[in-house]
Amino acid sequence: MRIDAETWSRVTTLFDRLVDLDPETRARELARIKVEADVRQWLNRLLDAHDQPDEMVIDRTLNGVVNGLAETARSAEPYPLPGPGERLGPWLLVAELGRGGMGSVMRGERADGRYDQTVAVKLLQPSAYGEIDREAMANEIRLLARLEHPGIVRLIEGGITPDGLPYLVMEHVSGEPIDQWCNRLNATLQTRIALIRQVAAALSHAHSRLVIHADIKPSNVLVSDDGRVRLVDFGIAGRLQERADMQLPSMLRCSPAWCAPEQLQGSPPDVAQDVFGLGALLLRLLTGDRVRNGDRITRFLTGTPLVDHPPAPPSSRALDGLSAREIRGSLDAICSAALAADPGARFSSVEALDSELERWQRHEPVRSASLGRPARFALWFRRNRVPALAGAVAGLAMIVGTSAALWQAEQADTAAGHARAQAERADTIKEFLLAMFKTADPWLAGGSELDIRDVLVRGARQAETDESLDAATRVEVLTTLGDVQIALGWHDDARRMFDQAEIALDTHPDLPSELRGRLWLERAVLEGQRNDHRAREAALDRARALLPPADQAVGRTLHARVWSQYASLFATENRYADALAAFERLQQLLDAPGEPLPDLRRNLLSARAILASNRGELDEAYAAMQAERELQIQTGNAGHATMIRTLSNLAAVAAQMGRLDEALAHDEKAAALAREVYPPGHPAAARAFYALGDTLRQRGRYDEALALLDEARAIQVEAMVDAERALTDMVRARTMLALGNGAGAAEVAASARRTLEPLWGETARTNIQALEFELLGHALAENPVALERVASIARVRLDTLESPARWQPLAQMLRWRLARIRFDNADRSSARGLLEDAGRAPDDVSRHPSITLRLLGLTALLDGLDGNDIDARIMAEIEDPAANDDSRAYALCALITVRVGQGDGAEDLQQQLDAVARSSTLSHEGRTDATCPSAVRLASGQG
């Protein structure tokens, strides 16, 4: 059945719109739209085709197909995996580290030599798995890449090559399996227990991020030269193997000598399996034995019924050199509890096991009471009311420095982020989430992949339908789940979660208003993450009205969080009076007795600094940021993430002050730190590159700047952080202007403005600046039609600005740009009108020398130099180090032109101009001005 171009065009537009909707919404939309029969028919065909789960031949590459990757289960021969000397994406494979039936591990480096990084690349044999759900795998990898703990070997990236081979790239760690290390060095009992505790700490971190290892064995627990434990191989191989054909008993999805018994039956990953794994390690280090010996494994493989006898206590078979006496009793009990055949009878968490080990270390008696049955979901809720939002998932915080350099103050002030500081306290929400894993619920038992996102959404559904929950608890659970989703970056899910919570609130009007207040606070946080200032303020206003009095502990914390948000918001929007009021209120709350709230204190400092810099009080801003940096270093809270943001901010202010060398140093440090700390593709790293790119631009290193900015932009597009991408585009536009690419710059600036106007308002500073870029861009590209269109928009905007925004430097710059364009087109009266506008700025408004120079220069061209002190003022402003060379060139050229026009000499000025012309930080416009064509024309009599 043939299709014509027009029909195709309509079909595809509709297809794009509908394809990613969930089935219900899509069905509704399909019913709603009115189209011809053939369009509808094609649309349905395409949608049905898209929904087919089977892989298509073009889902691999031709190379993959002809090399048999399409027939994974059937190919008996090992696939020729890439080897030394070959490239895999950005990595160069250097040497083989190991090889097994499942695949190989190669040592690798970055192919572009951009920076030193040695990695381990694990390549998996296609026959080791079946069809892979690519998107699900990509999501899993992204989540695993967020595990950051000294005890965990970091997953840097992973994926599937275009040919169809799965691969994982990890930090390269040289270390020895823990059992070998202990034996080689004859480690004491104390040392062995200490190492096990290190493993527990790493696992605890992973569990708090809802990641189960599921394959703990000595070869996955390395000890590096400095005696530090590093865990490798978090479950991905296991997850992939789960997909393998379940009917082939020879395809074991775990290591039979080490894994929990339920894993042999095919249970999906669970905390209890990791507890067992810890027990298995402990057993190994105490006795040298594996959990299961060869005979048992054979029995399993041949289908003989498997009966797990309880293993003999470790003390009865301790390794030589270890004291059985010290093991007997406590360690025996701990081991037996961890290795219980029934998962319900083991420790309920690795932390529980760890605290028992700690008691042993301190020679305290271990508590058998901690070996309890895990709480079922509903049961747990009946017993433990979900507490206030502070105390949410420990370690789950993504400290996201919102937006780039100057424009926003604080980190994601979610309850989750907040609770990072309270990691020691009972992690009730964490337990709740983990409890969701543990219940024998049908949807978990199906062997489906553990999709964290799914777990959260289904957890919400469960919370809604569980009748034993009271309404208040239900609301709190939903709000907290939403909070977790914000922390993990799933904004739409979070929004839906909050909507559900609100519905629950609406159906129970007798619930305390405080719950609704908390909900609005979380909504405000969400809008903050999306950079939607207006929505954020609206949410904060509502939250404030609903909170309990601030004089009690809980109320104080909530009010403080609200005012901290206000402070950041107002500082970013440069609302001076509002910001000061917010600072004062927040300070009052912080000074009142109660929790120290260090994160909010830091936010206050940041907000002060941002406000100061937005107002041009650069010295104050710089000082405040230095103070923030000191505070961070002092509190040892150099979560590198926040240090990166602080450094970027310092750099931005230094740059505004004209201290470009300092700025560059800070930015380079920040960018280097970002590469170290974040996996590739992380939006926070993009922010650091953006900042460095901007500084390089100011130094005139335009090509380097563009390269870095493009890198940042690509990350931001992928991560779908639109506002940040738009900010990067602004700097790209500016750099393109510097290079003379007017058309490109105008387009990019317009695109940025389109994104930011709905979020920040049409008169936000950035959008005003975008207009200026567009004007210059169209002027350079000699596109008068586009120029006029933007010019009229600009005039309207300028008129709608109210004081003091009306006289801000960027607004003045826009006026000047318009005036210059008019003047260059011989429209002196319009130019003069605009300059008069600019001249109405009150005295106390902040000024930037670059803009003052430009305004003065144009005034000189219009009015001449007689009877005024313009040239003296220009000469004074030129000395200001914060003035950029472009503006100097413009002003000097203006002076020279006037002098020459009057028939006067201009030697001294010409010399100065020549000096500026040699500067490496001139833009395209600046270079043109430095040759001063207007004066040249006059001098040669062309007028």
Add this chain to the structure above:
Amino acid sequence: MNELSVSRQDDTRDGRKPPSLEAVYDTLRGIARRERSRNPSSTINTTVLVHEAWLKLEQGRGEWNDARHCRATYAMAIRRILVDHARARAALKRTQNDDFLVFENERCHSGTAEEIMAVDHALSELERVDERLVRLVELRFFVGLTNEEASESLGISARTGARDWKRARAFLQAVLE
């Protein structure tokens, strides 16, 4: 006045003409032939092949990454050649493309040649209404580029490329059933 370094934005700056399809065919065949005579049982890799052909024809002028607009031509050429070869295999005939022993690979499923022909036929249908999608499929499937690389070659954003890919896939799936 300081020297300006060349902008990375403008990649058509030296007005270089892309090679003709014929020239690309010949080059690709030549490389395949040499490879075959050196190593009779080597497996083919179209990504590498295209890169080598490009090196030969462009003689290293500029960077591979900058020659974005040329890549589509190579992709078209590879597709033609491989489809032609597939057709010949299916008909058990010999052609000038026999050095591309693509489907002779032991691991290659016996129906692959027919599958490739079917894909090609479907692509020809699609080409009548949406040329860019077809170029995208050529670059990704026949040459083996990632979404980012293929999108760049076509001068579109990765996001657009991903969206286009969904469309192309759906079309092919619908038509090949």
